[in-house]
Each structure stands twice: as C-alpha cells, then as structure tokens.
Amino acid sequence: MATIYDVAKHAGVSPKTVSRVMNGDGPVGEKTRAAVEEAMRALGFVRSNAARMMRAQKSGIIGLITGAISTTGLNHKQQGLPDLFIVQGIQRALESSGMTVMIADTAGRQDRVAPLIDTFLSHRVEGLIYVAEYHQEVSLPQLPEDTPLVLVNCFDTKGTPAILPDDRRGQYELVRRLIAAGHRRIGYLALRADMVAGQLRPQGYREALAEGGIPYDPALFAHTNFDLPEAGPQLLWDSIDHMLRLANPPTVICCGNDQMALMVYGILRTMGRLVPDEIGVAGFDNYRVISETLYPPLTTVDLPYNAMGVRAGERLLSLIAGEDPLLSGRSPTQSPVCVAGPVLWRASVAEMRPTNILHMKPNGRKTDEV
Amino acid sequence: MATIYDVAKHAGVSPKTVSRVMNGDGPVGEKTRAAVEEAMRALGFVRSNAARMMRAQKSGIIGLITGAISTTGLNHKQQGLPDLFIVQGIQRALESSGMTVMIADTAGRQDRVAPLIDTFLSHRVEGLIYVAEYHQEVSLPQLPEDTPLVLVNCFDTKGTPAILPDDRRGQYELVRRLIAAGHRRIGYLALRADMVAGQLRPQGYREALAEGGIPYDPALFAHTNFDLPEAGPQLLWDSIDHMLRLANPPTVICCGNDQMALMVYGILRTMGRLVPDEIGVAGFDNYRVISETLYPPLTTVDLPYNAMGVRAGERLLSLIAGEDPLLSGRSPTQSPVCVAGPVLWRASVAEMRPTNILHMKPNGRKTDEV
C-alpha cells in the first residue's frame, strides 16, 4: 500500500506538501496540488489511519458493544430485534462526524464485556456505546474516565448517560386511544414482572384507565410468560380463556409486545373469535415484520429504536466534544433520556360503533342489552 | 492514556523489556516481569493498536459492509432479518484469531459502498466481508488485489468467494418431507420471480415432486408479491382462494418464506380454514420470531445464517493466511459455498393419517371416497 512518501516522490514534492493537499492546511500552489492529486490517483493512495491517529491521538473510532445480537437464555426468541435499528441510528448520527463504528457482541455472556472493552481501548476508541437487547438495568466495569460511555436500552445506578424507550408513556397513549375509540373493558396481558417493560407498560395502562375514569379490574390483567419453550402458548390460552369467560369480558386485549400479540392472534382464532370484529388486539414495539404482516395488521406502539440510536450517537458526540454536563460537573444527576414513539392505529382494533358505546356505561357494565 | 514508556519508567526498565513482557518474545527475568506487570496494572496500561499495527503492518481489523441493516425500497419489510446472525457467526469464526470487526452499513444506497471501502482501507483492514440483505447478485467496485473479500448471501460474476444459502436444496428437502407425510397435492406460493429465492426454491419444489412421482400442476403454483404495501394481502388472498376452489385442492401450502406464511395463517383463518387440520402451511427461513411464535408453530426450513457467517469468517481467515486457491492460482473458478439448513417439522402441517393416504394414488387423484 502506497504511503505519502511514495506519493511525494512520484509528484516531486515533500511528504509534508502531500499532507497539506490532503488536509487543506497550509497554502499549496495550483500546479503542485494537481501533481500531487495525480500522483495519489496513479498510486491508488489511501491514507493510513494508524499513523494519522498516532500523531493526532485521535482514532475516529466508536466502540459499540451489544448483547443484542446474541441469543440470551431467558429471552431466546427476542433475539435480533431492536439493535439493528439502533445501530443504524447510531451510524446515522455519527456519519457526519467521520467516525467509524467498531462493533462487537458479547454472545450473551457478561464475562465477555471486560475483554471487549479492553480491545476497544487498545484501538483508542473515542467513545463507547452499550446496547442492551431489551430494556433493563446493567452494570458495566469501570472505564477510564476520559472515555465517554452511553447506554442504550438500558441504565445503571451510576448515572451513566442512557437512552431509553418510554414504555410507560407509549402504553399510556395507546390505551388512551383505545378509550377514545369507545373501549371500556380493556384486557392487559403483561410481560414478565421481572422485566422493566413488564412494569412500566402496565403502569401506563393503569394511568390511562385512571384518566379515563375506568376502574382498574384485576381480572383483566395478567403477567404471562408466553415465551416459555413449551408451556408458553398454554399459559397464554388460559389467561385469555379466563378473561373471555368473565361476565363482562374485554372488547380489546393489549399485549405486552407484538410477539405476544402474534401468538394471541393464533389462539383467538383457534378459539373461533374473529379479530377485530369480536375482539380487538393491540401490541407494543411495532416489530414491523409482525405488526405489518399480521392479518389484519396490528395496532401497536412504535418503539423508536432508530431515533434512540440517533440520540445515543448525538449524545456521545457531545460527550466527546466535552460539552458534557456530567464531566464538567454542571449537572450531577443526569437523568436518562426517554424516547417515546407514536401509536400506530391499524385494523386489529375496531372503533366501537356508537350503538356499542351506548351499551356501555363509563364503569364498563352493559346496561341495556336489546 | 499510559504508554510503554510510562510503564518502563515506573518499573525501572527499558520500553523494549515491557514489550517483551507483553509479547513473550525474548527471555525476561522473573523479578523484572513481576515489576513490569505491576507497573502495567498500576497505570491501567492498554497497548495502542495504532502504534503496534504501524510497525507490524497488520491492523487486526476486518471490515464488514452490509446493506442488510437498512431499509431497502423493494423489501422494506425484510429488514434486519439475517445479518445479525451472520454477523454473530462471523465474529464467532474470527474470535480465536484476535481480529476485530469494523462494521458499516450502506443505508441501502449502492453509492455508499465505495466510500465505505475507502474508509476501511484507510484503517488497513486485513479483509472485507460484504453481507447482502437477501440472496442476490451484486457488483462491487474493484479492490486492491491484496485485500481479500468474501461475499455472504450474494455473489458476483467475477468469481469472488461467496457463501450462499442453499435455497434449492432446502425446499427440496421440505417438499420431500411433505410427500413422505402423505401429502400429494402441494401448493406453492412463490416469492417474486426476480428474486433469486423466488427461482431456486420453486426449483427445489419441482425436483422433489418429480422424484416423488407427482406431476407438476401449474394451478398449484403462483408467484405472489405479498409484501406490496397495499395490494399484498389481497393478491395473496386471491391466489389461495383460487387454489382452494380447485376440484382437487392442496392439502398443504408451501410459502416462499415465513413472513408470507404468517400472512397466509391470517387469511386462511379468516376464510374459516383450520391450520393444520384442514390445510397445512409451511414456510422458509425459520425466522424464529415468526416460526416459533405462530400458533400452531410453523414447519419451515432453517436458513443457517449463523453457519454461513462462520463459514464466511473461516474463508476470510484462510484467504488472509494466503491459503487461497484463487490467489495462488490453483483453482481458477472458485464455486460458491452453498450452506443448507435442516427442515424443521412443527405443528403447522399434519401427518396424513393412513386412511387419508389410502384415498390417494401416487398421481394425486382420489380413488375411493368411502
């Protein structure tokens, strides 16, 4: 591979002049510039980043660590969902700054994180981003304090800058929309309670109910571990069956995520219930391969992974630029950034016809069956 | 960040000795080694890859370019499927060699490929891998001939080493399995004919039919552009409707991929047909979020993206090591490596009961309705 010395010799100038042509530093004569550019072309010259970064003490590299690529024990089916969009968003944000992203995954093993960080440090990354496969709390090894870190889809207790999905808000908006559509009996099949999303989303659900003057009915709410290898579908079936046998059954069921909604579609139809005519279904995540392909298409909440990635990239850039409130000590407790996505209203939930609405009172009981 | 000079001073030795401790080159005295290691720990030393690679003329970096991350116009719903697993496989293969993967995506724009390659070359990558979002032909700009390249999920006309899914074989095995289960009327809803998978998979289907002595019936075969934004579901509905109205309708329908199968589930159930009791459905890809979550779970063919990634990584390593048949001119036409995945038999297709099978003759016509 050609070096600037080769180029310089070919063009009959000094290496420094070649450098000037590349970087537009000092002034360069018109003919000289042309000669150098010609020489670069002739030799197929590409500048060595290693040498450059050694001198400049800047690598132009961002390290991205993700556990998201890999199969994790507990959530083996969730693999590969969000992070691509997050990565894409990150790249979009970093693109203009000329940074290159170096990526590595932990293969789901926490003990790989430390060595990966070392590898990245040996490349003198200017910043690190850690992407988790689902909204959770994490604890990373200590970094040298001059290496900024941004967490995405996760948070820690040390106040490290974090970009999170606004699960509570998203679910709140969706349920609000359901209520506006005339629904009063709204079931909720939640994710496992030990997942952050299994807590925050139900919280949004209850807030929206409260605001709509609808009392919370425990019979309409269940945590269901639907992705258990064998028992999952059965558990889900039982939860749904239980709700539908109520004297006052739900007119729509919210699912903890789109994947659960997919399974619910199958179960409801096997039960002989038409979606959306007899019962509505709503999801969460806007996992598009599911939400757009389901028949009928799924009403859901968009989880703005791409936007989160962009925010993470921007945040990291500002940290690198030293505009960081944390490092400069301006704001000691940096609250995480929550990004909310829009409700996507599709055909899986019916707008209640006025007559149907008349059948209901705000408290959710039928009053005048014809 | 500390350098070996800092470490050397701290330990009271020369920089070269520190280097020896790190690399285990020359002999080092016991006490000296201990002192150096202590110094490294005390200073939090991490060796600079830039300096190292400058001297060694090796970067230890592999460049990975993918269009797979991004939304492409034609297949906007297909995004984010394979590449994560491919990336994971690549990393698994490269892990032991100590290589680091640098990743960049084209955001679906072909004109971004050249600049990305330049960026990678400036980092002096030791090899490049290009991953396409779906099985297709590509044409990449010329690379310096000492930089090896491996294509994954795509191929070109220049004989560049490529790792491909064995679409034909996979479909063949699946249909063979369907026939073994007693099915004689097998419908096929193919992907668009301008996609490689829309050609090779049907080819495998027909081969299996031929081998099973079942005549190919054009009425049971259709290319259906199911992922058209609006018209998609309707097209698919019409194709299915047409097949089911035949005097001799299919007992199982093969879909071009799992996503199509997902939509077919919805349509069949809306039509009131039970899966698998009244009609079987099979997919392709083993896109697990779909195939395992569908109710009932989907019979499909595993597309071994992870294995393909591993193969690609191994191939690249051998190219870098100079064991390449191409470069050494041993084998001029390097045929692409096709990786086939297993058939995954799940509940979406019924094993025909013996009585049912008795109703059929090998040519697929009913003979003795009781």
Place this chain on the structure above:
DNA sequence: CGATATCATGACATCGGTGTCATAACTGGG
C-alpha cells in the same frame, strides 16, 4: 528600490510500539 508582509514549500521531530543488533551479566567445563 529596499523593507516588510505573504505565500509556498521543506527539514525535522514526534506519536507508541517493536525488530535488529549490541552489550552486560551469568553459567559451567577444562
């Protein structure tokens, strides 16, 4: 026309490891 400002260019040191070669400190056989 001479003095000074500006432009164009080059010499040289430097970044942080590592290869090469030299040298110093031992060890053991005769």
Place this chain on the structure above:
DNA sequence: CCCAGTTATGACACCGATGTCATGATATCG
C-alpha cells in the same frame, strides 16, 4: 581462573502522517 555459551537487557531505528519552525520566492507599499 579463563573463555565459550547462554540469558537478560538496553540503544536505536523505523512504521506513516502531521505539527512546528525555518527558508526561499513573490507581492506590496512607502
């Protein structure tokens, strides 16, 4: 006790780009 043969260590150059400073060539102005 001396010399060959190891073992342990250091001095120095080098990889390729670039910051600093110096210098030669023009341009500008009083």
